[in-house]
Amino acid sequence: MPTAAQLYVELWVSLASLLRSYTAAHGLNGNRQATVELGEDRITVRHGDRWLDLERSGAEVKWRREDGRSGMLELTEAGLLRSGAGEEEMDMAAEAWARELMQ
Helix, strand or coil: CCCHHHHHHHHHHHHHHHHHHHHHHHHCCCCCCCEEEECCCEEEEEECCEEEEEEEECCEEEEEECCCCEEEEEECCCCEEEECCEEEEHHHHHHHHHHHHCC
């Protein structure tokens, strides 16, 4: 049985993979690409002047955007992202971020 720390690392890698897949899908029509950089505690996605920076500490994820917006999320053991507004599937959050970045 994996520890909570190992689980969050696996979820983190999965989130980066989702971001890669969704940015690639959103870039197909315009032949555009985003870069997704994965580190142990940071994911950075860039497309042109737009970027998303995610920084993880355990289950906590801080996010920042190029326009100054930021927030805090929490990875759950069920693979959801929790915020003050509720819980969201990781793939839905990744798709929304990718759509916004690739516009």
